[in-house]
Amino acid sequence: MPFSNDYFKSALSVDNVIFGFDDDLLKVLLIKRGKEPFNLEWALPGAMVHPSEDLEIAAKRILSDLTGISDVYLEQVKTFGKVDRYPEGRVVTVAYYSLINIIGRRLSIGAANIKGIDWKYVRDIDTLPFDHLEIMQTCLRRLKRRVRTQPVGFELLPKKFTLTQLQKLYEAILDKDLDKRNFRKKILSLKVLEDLNEIEKKVSHRPARLYAFDHKKYEDAKARGINFEI
Amino acid sequence: MPFSNDYFKSALSVDNVIFGFDDDLLKVLLIKRGKEPFNLEWALPGAMVHPSEDLEIAAKRILSDLTGISDVYLEQVKTFGKVDRYPEGRVVTVAYYSLINIIGRRLSIGAANIKGIDWKYVRDIDTLPFDHLEIMQTCLRRLKRRVRTQPVGFELLPKKFTLTQLQKLYEAILDKDLDKRNFRKKILSLKVLEDLNEIEKKVSHRPARLYAFDHKKYEDAKARGINFEI
DNA sequence: GCAAAAGTGTTCTCGGTACACCCATGC
DNA sequence: GCATGGGTGTACCGAGAACACTTTTGC
Numbered sequence: 001m002p003f004s005n006d007y008f009k010s011a012l013s014v015d016n017v018i019f020g021f022d023d024d025l026l027k028v029l030l031i032k033r034g035k036e037p038f039n040l041e042w043a044l045p046g047a048m049v050h051p052s053e054d055l056e057i058a059a060k061r062i063l064s065d066l067t068g069i070s071d072v073y074l075e076q077v078k079t080f081g082k083v084d085r086y087p088e089g090r091v092v093t094v095a096y097y098s099l100i101n102i103i104g105r106r107l108s109i110g111a112a113n114i115k116g117i118d119w120k121y122v123r124d125i126d127t128l129p130f131d132h133l134e135i136m137q138t139c140l141r142r143l144k145r146r147v148r149t150q151p152v153g154f155e156l157l158p159k160k161f162t163l164t165q166l167q168k169l170y171e172a173i174l175d176k177d178l179d180k181r182n183f184r185k186k187i188l189s190l191k192v193l194e195d196l197n198e199i200e201k202k203v204s205h206r207p208a209r210l211y212a213f214d215h216k217k218y219e220d221a222k223a224r225g226i227n228f229e230i
Numbered sequence: 231m232p233f234s235n236d237y238f239k240s241a242l243s244v245d246n247v248i249f250g251f252d253d254d255l256l257k258v259l260l261i262k263r264g265k266e267p268f269n270l271e272w273a274l275p276g277a278m279v280h281p282s283e284d285l286e287i288a289a290k291r292i293l294s295d296l297t298g299i300s301d302v303y304l305e306q307v308k309t310f311g312k313v314d315r316y317p318e319g320r321v322v323t324v325a326y327y328s329l330i331n332i333i334g335r336r337l338s339i340g341a342a343n344i345k346g347i348d349w350k351y352v353r354d355i356d357t358l359p360f361d362h363l364e365i366m367q368t369c370l371r372r373l374k375r376r377v378r379t380q381p382v383g384f385e386l387l388p389k390k391f392t393l394t395q396l397q398k399l400y401e402a403i404l405d406k407d408l409d410k411r412n413f414r415k416k417i418l419s420l421k422v423l424e425d426l427n428e429i430e431k432k433v434s435h436r437p438a439r440l441y442a443f444d445h446k447k448y449e450d451a452k453a454r455g456i457n458f459e460i
Numbered sequence: 461g462c463a464a465a466a467g468t469g470t471t472c473t474c475g476g477t478a479c480a481c482c483c484a485t486g487c
Numbered sequence: 488g489c490a491t492g493g494g495t496g497t498a499c500c501g502a503g504a505a506c507a508c509t510t511t512t513g514c
Contacts, residue, residue: 010281012240012311012322051240051320055311079309079324081242081285090281092242094309164493181495182477189475199484205491206484229476394466411468412504435464436511459503 011086013093014058015046015132017077017139018067020102021156024168025121027102028136029066030128031109032116037087038129040115044136046093047111059096065110066117067100073155074098077142078135085131097139099155147173148228151192151221154213160196162208163187170230178230186230192218241321244288245276245362247307247369248297250332251386254398255351257332258366259296260358261339262346267317268359270345274366276323277341289326295340296347297330303385304328307372308365315361327369329385377403378458381422381451384443390426392438393417400460408460416460422448 018029030042045066049058056074064070074096081092107117122140127133146152152173153166167183187193194214200207248259260272275296279288286304294300304326311322337347352370357363376382382403383396397413417423424444430437 010240010242010279012242049240049311049322052313054313055309055322076308078306079285081279081324083282083284092279092285094311162493179478180493181479184494185496186476200493202486203492204486206493208493227475392466409504409506410466411506414467415469416503430466430512432513433465434513436466438466457502 011089011091012049013046013091014049014055014062015044015093015095015135016059016062016074017044017095017097017136018063019097019099019122019139019143019156020105020119021169021172022102022119024172025123026140026172027119028122028125029107030118030120031066031114032118033129034113034115041129042116042118042120043129044132045110045114045117049094055094056096059094059098062110063098065108067105067107069100069105072098072100075142075146077139080131080135082131093135095135095139097142099143099152101156101158103158143173144175149225151190151213151218151226151228154215154218160198160210160212162200162210164208166211182230186228190221190226190228192221241316241319242279243276243321243323244279244285244292245274245323245325245365246289246292246304247274247325247327247366248293249327249329249352249369249373249386250335250349251399251402252332252349254402255353256370256402257349258352258355259337260348260350260355261296261344262348263359264343264345271359272346272348272350273359274362275340275344275347279324285324286326289324292340293328295338297335297337299330299335302328302330305372305376307369310361310365312361323365325365325369327372329373329382331386331388333388373403374405379455381420381443381448381456381458384445384448390428390440390442392430392440394438396441412460416458420451420456420458422451 020027020029029045031045033039033041033043045062047058047062049055055076059074060070063072063074075098077095077097079092079094083090085091102119109117125133125136128136147170153169156169157165163184166187167178167180170183171178192214193211196210196212198210200210250257250259259275261275263269263271263273275292277288277292279285285306289304290300293302293304307325307327309322309324313320315321332349339347355363355366358366377400383399386399387395393414396417397408397410400413401408422444423441426440426442428440430440
């Protein structure tokens with residue numbers, strides 16, 4: 001490996017923790033590696049940062065290559081730089097996390113050295129190569145904190161959704177049960193939802209009302225912050 | 231500069247935003263640069279990360295070289311990596327912030343290319359070289375958020391202090407006036423203070439009681455988090 | 461005695477929490 | 488008609504916010 005004492009020779013990469021929501025549970029997008037080390041193991045998607053590429057651009061490039069999504073919210077979480085975190089040389093990595101709506105999303109293998117790509121249930125993941133488990137857990141903690149001060153949901157749910165779906169999402173992120181009446185009171189008081197005056201079809205129980213996020217109010221609430229202590 | 235398309239050639243540095251408290255105002259530790267670019271201008275202390283040095287070790291090294299302090303709390307805040315942030319080549323920098331007690335602290339010029347070192351009032355700083363102003367402001371925002379969920383004060387105040395001093399500290403960080411009675415009620419309810427049963431001497435007004443942090447309870451409160459909405 | 465900062469309680473309001481029953485639909 | 492999830496209101500409690508006067512010291 002091309003290392004020396006010259007400071008201008010550390011490698012920089014970006015790793016993405018992309019959360020989705022499906023089946024009432026949180027998922028994360030993993031790729032199956034197509035090269036050593038950890039060939040054929042599932043890991044976080046990442047890539048080296050090009051010398052004349054901004055960090056955030058690199059993170060968006062990875063996400064876009066894998067999912068075709070651009071213009072999505074990405075948040076830098078932390079930089080991991082332990083000397084031995086990458087076995088083949090010094091690689092410092094900047095972790096970003098993102099939230100996207102899984103439904104109807106086509107995934108594509110974005111690079112030659114990727115052998116597979118899939119959504120995995122967060123709670124089933126107990127091992128990942130390198131320090132990726134720590135990275136994922138750090139991003140998960142960030143998401144849990146984020147959900148208390150910013151509205152979350154628009155990014156993870158389909159356009160039209162029921163209040164129960166939104167509640168399940170919050171329960172999945174916070175990892176605890178919420179009271180239905182209190183949740184509804186609270187979420188409606190934020191005034192970021194639009195009542196579509198539509199109901200579910202063909203469900204074998206009383207059909208639920210459908211809601212959508214009011215984009216403008218949602219962004220406003222995001223900008224000024226919310227207090228979601230429930 | 232030794233750049234090429236080889237990914238293993240980006241430079242990595244660490245910059246520290248070290249906050250102190252004095253004269254009822256927040257200060258930050260700056261160094262006067264002794265080399266181009268921005269020769270003789272005041273900037274954040276920072277240094278290149280050695281190839282076999284962990285990020286946090288590098289941050290501690292900088293702090294220790296300048297202040298002689300080791301074993302201090304440092305928190306990684308964000309990584310700044312715009313392609314053109316450093317005019318002489320690609321340098322990505324990881325920002326850390328720290329809180330230390332100014333009183334009686336001797337500063338030492340820690341490196342040959344540093345021409346001076348001093349505490350500057352945060353509110354007077356409206357320009358810094360590179361993207362250091364943005365870095366400092368990002369760390370300041372982090373501190374403001376931190377103060378709402380973790381006890382702060384032990385690191386910034388002398389061992390013995392009055393409740394008014396502590397209140398001034400919170401007012402400086404949050405940048406707003408607080409109600410004296412509500413502040414005392416709240417801070418005492420956290421049960422992290424020890425009443426020393428001592429009073430100030432030789433002040434030309436009613437002397438205040440002195441308090442100290444109860445280290446154990448302080449660390450406990452830090453670990454479990456607090457809710458300081460005042 | 462006066463200037464300066466310390467110290468001290470009560471009331472009101474609002475948001476969080478706990479909690480149980482009837483409703484609409486598909487089969 | 489029954490299983491399934493949808494939808495609704497009230498009472499209690501505790502924390503935050505507003506607010507003014509007396510006390511102790513040095514000079």
